[in-house]
Structures are given as C-alpha cells and as structure tokens.
Amino acid sequence: MLNAQCAPSDKGFNVTSWWGLLAPKGTPQEVINALNAEINKGLKTPAMQESLLKLGADPLGGTPEQFKQHIHAELARWKQVVLESGAKVD
Known part of the structure; x- marks a missing residue:
C-alpha cells in the first residue's frame, strides 16, 4: 500500500490518499502472496523509494491481510x- 497524508482539515480529521492493488475474487492465495512479495520487494528499492517520496507518498507495503484491514477501516471511517x-444522494 502507498499512503499520502494531507494536513488536518478545519473539521478536525485527517484526509489521506492511498493506493493498492486488488485481485479478482477467487484469485488463489498463493498467487496473491507471490504478487504481494514482489510488490513489497519493488517498494523497497532505492529508486522506487526516492520516486514515491518525491511525490509525497509513503511506500508502506505490508501483507494482504493488513491491506484488507485498512480498506475496512477506511470504509467505516x-x-x-x-x-x-x-x-x-440525489
């Protein structure tokens, strides 16, 4: 997961942007784990770190489970x- 955070709003809550990759329902867990491992490896390279930090992003990486928890927390928030x-809605 990549995360970019803005300053707190005047209403007292923080607004963040985040990006991640999702796979279709039913994708085998071993495929998800392999993709996740490669993405995390890429996020740790100096070139990727430098590029993302220049954009104001914080390349977090993590596990599929952590990303799922993050998505659910954001939906609730x-x-x-x-x-x-x-x-x-009109």
Whole structure:
C-alpha cells in the first residue's frame, strides 16, 4: 500500500490518499502472496523509494491481510463522516 497524508482539515480529521492493488475474487492465495512479495520487494528499492517520496507518498507495503484491514477501516471511517455530514444522494 502507498499512503499520502494531507494536513488536518478545519473539521478536525485527517484526509489521506492511498493506493493498492486488488485481485479478482477467487484469485488463489498463493498467487496473491507471490504478487504481494514482489510488490513489497519493488517498494523497497532505492529508486522506487526516492520516486514515491518525491511525490509525497509513503511506500508502506505490508501483507494482504493488513491491506484488507485498512480498506475496512477506511470504509467505516468515511461512512461515519458521510452520516455525520447529512449528505444525501440525489
């Protein structure tokens, strides 16, 4: 996972952008693990680190399980923000 964080907003919450790769449902776990290992290896190279840091990104990497937890946490966080805002779909 890559993460780029902005300053806290005037409403008191931080806004972050993050990127990651997802595979289709049913992709064998061994394929996911192999892809994850190679992506993490690439994120650790000096050239990739330098390029991403210049863009303001923090190349975190991690496990598929950590990324899944991050996605679920973000969904819950933004659901709450939307509910508290009173936003409605037209």
